[in-house]
Amino acid sequence: MAAVETKVGAVSLEGEIASLFAKVRASLPGAGWLQPLRAEALSRVMRDGLPHRRMESWKYTDFRGKYSGGLEISEGVEPTGERAFDALKCHRVDTSGGQVVGLPAPSGLQDGLEILSLGEALAMPSLWLRQWMQPGDPGIENLNLAFASDGALIRVGRGVRVDRPVLLRSILAESGTVAHTRSVVALEEGAELTLIEYDDGNVERQSLGTLVTAFVLEAGARLKHLRLTAREGASIIVRLDSVELAQDASYEGVIFSSGAAMARQQLSARLVGRGASFNLACAYAAGDGQHTDYTVDVVHHADHTTSRILARGVASGDGRGVVQGKVVVKPEAQKSDSYQMSRALLLSPRAEIDQKPELEIFADDVKCGHGATIGAIDVNQLFYLQSRGVPEREARQMLVDAFMGEITERVPDAYRDVVEHWLAGRMMELGS
Amino acid sequence: MSFLDINGLHVTIGGKEILKGLTLSIGEGEVHAIMGPNGSGKSTLSYALAGRAGYEVTSGTVMFCGRNLIEMKAEERAAAGVFLAMQYPVELPGVTTINFLRTALNEQAKARGEPEIDAVTFLKRFKEEREKLAMSDDMVKRAVNVGFSGGEKKRNEVLQMAMLKPRLAVLDETDSGLDIDALKLVATGVNGLRSPDRSFLVITHYQRLLDHIVPDRVHVLAGGRIVKSGGPELAHELEARGYDGIVRAA
Numbered sequence: 001m002a003a004v005e006t007k008v009g010a011v012s013l014e015g016e017i018a019s020l021f022a023k024v025r026a027s028l029p030g031a032g033w034l035q036p037l038r039a040e041a042l043s044r045v046m047r048d049g050l051p052h053r054r055m056e057s058w059k060y061t062d063f064r065g066k067y068s069g070g071l072e073i074s075e076g077v078e079p080t081g082e083r084a085f086d087a088l089k090c091h092r093v094d095t096s097g098g099q100v101v102g103l104p105a106p107s108g109l110q111d112g113l114e115i116l117s118l119g120e121a122l123a124m125p126s127l128w129l130r131q132w133m134q135p136g137d138p139g140i141e142n143l144n145l146a147f148a149s150d151g152a153l154i155r156v157g158r159g160v161r162v163d164r165p166v167l168l169r170s171i172l173a174e175s176g177t178v179a180h181t182r183s184v185v186a187l188e189e190g191a192e193l194t195l196i197e198y199d200d201g202n203v204e205r206q207s208l209g210t211l212v213t214a215f216v217l218e219a220g221a222r223l224k225h226l227r228l229t230a231r232e233g234a235s236i237i238v239r240l241d242s243v244e245l246a247q248d249a250s251y252e253g254v255i256f257s258s259g260a261a262m263a264r265q266q267l268s269a270r271l272v273g274r275g276a277s278f279n280l281a282c283a284y285a286a287g288d289g290q291h292t293d294y295t296v297d298v299v300h301h302a303d304h305t306t307s308r309i310l311a312r313g314v315a316s317g318d319g320r321g322v323v324q325g326k327v328v329v330k331p332e333a334q335k336s337d338s339y340q341m342s343r344a345l346l347l348s349p350r351a352e353i354d355q356k357p358e359l360e361i362f363a364d365d366v367k368c369g370h371g372a373t374i375g376a377i378d379v380n381q382l383f384y385l386q387s388r389g390v391p392e393r394e395a396r397q398m399l400v401d402a403f404m405g406e407i408t409e410r411v412p413d414a415y416r417d418v419v420e421h422w423l424a425g426r427m428m429e430l431g432s
Numbered sequence: 433m434s435f436l437d438i439n440g441l442h443v444t445i446g447g448k449e450i451l452k453g454l455t456l457s458i459g460e461g462e463v464h465a466i467m468g469p470n471g472s473g474k475s476t477l478s479y480a481l482a483g484r485a486g487y488e489v490t491s492g493t494v495m496f497c498g499r500n501l502i503e504m505k506a507e508e509r510a511a512a513g514v515f516l517a518m519q520y521p522v523e524l525p526g527v528t529t530i531n532f533l534r535t536a537l538n539e540q541a542k543a544r545g546e547p548e549i550d551a552v553t554f555l556k557r558f559k560e561e562r563e564k565l566a567m568s569d570d571m572v573k574r575a576v577n578v579g580f581s582g583g584e585k586k587r588n589e590v591l592q593m594a595m596l597k598p599r600l601a602v603l604d605e606t607d608s609g610l611d612i613d614a615l616k617l618v619a620t621g622v623n624g625l626r627s628p629d630r631s632f633l634v635i636t637h638y639q640r641l642l643d644h645i646v647p648d649r650v651h652v653l654a655g656g657r658i659v660k661s662g663g664p665e666l667a668h669e670l671e672a673r674g675y676d677g678i679v680r681a682a
Contacts, residue, residue, distance in 0.1 A: 402526025
C-alpha cells in the first residue's frame with residue numbers, strides 16, 4: 001500500500017526520513033554486509049510508509065498521525081540524578097540516545113555470560129548477528145534497522161544460570177531527536193536469566209525512540225523479564241520484541257507503561273518447541289494526552305505449548321489505551337493451552353480504551369479462552385470504602401491500586417518496591 | 433435532644449419516594465429494632481443514614497449528637513461515628529481486610545484530629561477481635577469478602593464494627609442468610625459491643641435475631657413511615673399477628 005502523503009513543508013514524512021538516512025548512513029556502525037541491508041530496510045519504509053491507521057494492527061494507534069517529523073539523530077546525554085534501579089546489584093548496560101554509554105566489565109561477568117554492545121559486535125565480522133539484522137514486515141522494524149546505532153547483545157551459555165539480573169536502561173532526553181537501538185537476548189539450552197529493562201527520559205518537544213529486541217530461548221531456557229517503560233512528556237516510544245521459544249523454554253514477563261505521549265509495544269511470540277510457555281502480564285496507565293498500546297501476537301507451532309496474556313490498564317483525562325492480543329494455534333499444535341484476559345478501568349468520561357482479542361485456532365484438541373472487560377470504578381465499592389471513613393479520592397486510589405495489583409503482585413519481591421514507587425508516582429499524576 | 437433524632441424524613445430514589453416522613457429518636461446506649469415488610473423502606477433508611485449517593489433527602493432532618501448528618505459526606509459521617517453493617521457486603525478484589533481496616537481507622541483518626549494507630553497495636557487488637565468472631569488469619573489476609581460465604585461476610589461486618597468502634601451502628605438485616613450458628617456468633621459480637629456510649633439500630637425482617645440481640649424499643653416501618661413503636665414484646669406480637677395485622681390496626 002502506497003504511503004499516504006502528508007507534508008512537512010514541501011517534503012513528506014517518509015521523504016524527510018530518506019534525506020536523514022542519506023546524511024547519516026556513513027556514520028552508522030557495520031560497514032560492508034550491513035549497509036545494503038540498511039538500504040533495503042529504508043526502501044521498504046519508503047514503499048510501505050510509516051505505520052498509519054489503515055494498517056490493521058495500527059488501527060487504534062495512528063503513529064504517522066502523531067509523528068511530527070523534523071527530528072535529528074540524538075547524540076545522547078549523560079543521565080544525571082537518581083534513576084530507578086540505581087541501587088540494584090546487577091549487570092548494567094546503560095544506553096543514552098541511541099548509544100551504549102555503560103557496559104559491565106567482561107572480567108566482572110561470570111563464565112558463560114556475554115554482554116556486548118551492538119556497535120562493538122558490528123566492528124567484527126559477526127556472522128551470528130546477521131540473522132537479527134534482516135529487513136522485515138511493514139512497520140517500525142525497517143525504520144529501526146535502517147538507523148539502528150547501537151544496542152545490547154546478551155548471550156547466556158548452556159546451562160548457565162546468571163547470578164544476578166541484567167539491567168538495560170535506555171534514556172532519550174533531548175527534545176526533537178530520534179534514536180534507534182537493536183538488541184538480542186539469546187539463551188542457550190537450559191540457560192536462565194532475569195532481565196530488567198527501564199526506559200526513561202522526559203522531553204518537551206517530540207522525540208522518538210525505537211527499540212527492537214530479539215529474544216531467543218533454546219530448549220529448556222528460562223527468561224524472567226521485567227520492563228518499565230517510563231518515558232514522559234512528548235516522547236514517542238515504539239518497542240518491537242520477538243520471542244522465539246524452543247522445547248520446554250519459558251518466558252515470563254511483566255511490563256508496565258505510563259507517561260509517554262505515545263508508547264507502543266509489540267510482542268511476537270513463536271512457540272516452536274513442544275512444552276514451550278509464554279506468559280505475559282502487561283499494565284498501563286494512560287493519563288491526559290497519553291496513548292499506550294500493547295499489541296501481542298502468539299503463534300503456537302508445537303504441541304503442549306502454553307500462552308497467557310494478562311492485561312490491566314487505566315485511562316484518565318483523554319488518555320487512550322489499546323490492547324490487542326492475537327493467538328494463532330497451528331494444526332500441529334495439539335494440546336495447546338492459551339488464555340488471555342484484558343481488563344480496563346475508565347477514570348474519566350473522555351478516556352478511551354480499545355481491546356481486541358483474536359483467536360485463530362486450526363487444531364482441534366486445544367484449550368483456548370479469552371476475555372475482555374472495561375468499566376468504571378464500581379460505585380458500590382466506592383461507597384463501601386467511604387462508609388468506613390475513607391475519603392472519596394483516597395477510596396478511588398485504593399480501588400485503582402487494587403485493580404493494578406494483579407499485575408504488580410507478579411513482580412518478583414526484589415524489585416517490587418521500585419515498581420510500586422514508580423507506579424504510585426504515575427498514579428498521582430493521573431488524576432481523573 | 434436525643435443521641436439520634438430523625439424528624440419527618442422523606443427520601444427519594446430515582447424519582448420514587450420511599451421514606452414518607454419517618455420520625456424516630458434514639459437515646460445514647462439504646463438498642464432499637466426496626467421491623468417491617470419487604471419494600472417498606474428499611475434499607476433505604478440505612479443507606480440514607482450512611483450517606484449513600486442517589487438517596488435524596490427531599491425534606492426532614494437527621495441530627496446526630498447535635499450534628500446535621502444530611503449535610504455530611506459518607507466518610508464524614510463515618511468519622512463522626514456512624515457505621516452501617518450492610519445487608520449485602522461488597523467484595524473488594526485486591527484490597528485485604530487488614531489494609532482496608534487500617535486505612536479506614538487512620539482516615540477516621542485523621543478526620544478527628546487524632547493520631548494514627550501504630551501497626552503493632554492495630555495488629556494486636558485486630559487479632560483479638562477476629563478470634564472472637566472465629567475468623568482465621570487466612571481469611572483476613574485475603575481480599576475483603578472475596579470468596580466469603582454469606583455468614584462470613586456478615587461476620588466481617590461485625591469485625592469491622594468491633595475495630596472501628598462506632599457511636600451509632602446501623603445493622604441492615606444482619607441476620608439475613610445466616611444459619612443459627614452464624615447468627616449466634618454475630619449476635620455475640622454485637623452484644624459484646626453494647627455500651628452506654630454506643631447505640632444500635634437493628635433493622636430486621638424476622639423476630640428471631642431479637643431473641644439474641646434484645647432491643648430496648650421496637651418500631652414497625654411500613655409504607656415509608658414508623659407506624660407503631662413499643663417495647664421488646666412488640667416483636668413477639670408481630671411474630672404472632674404478622675405485619676398486616678399490626679399495620680392495619682395502627
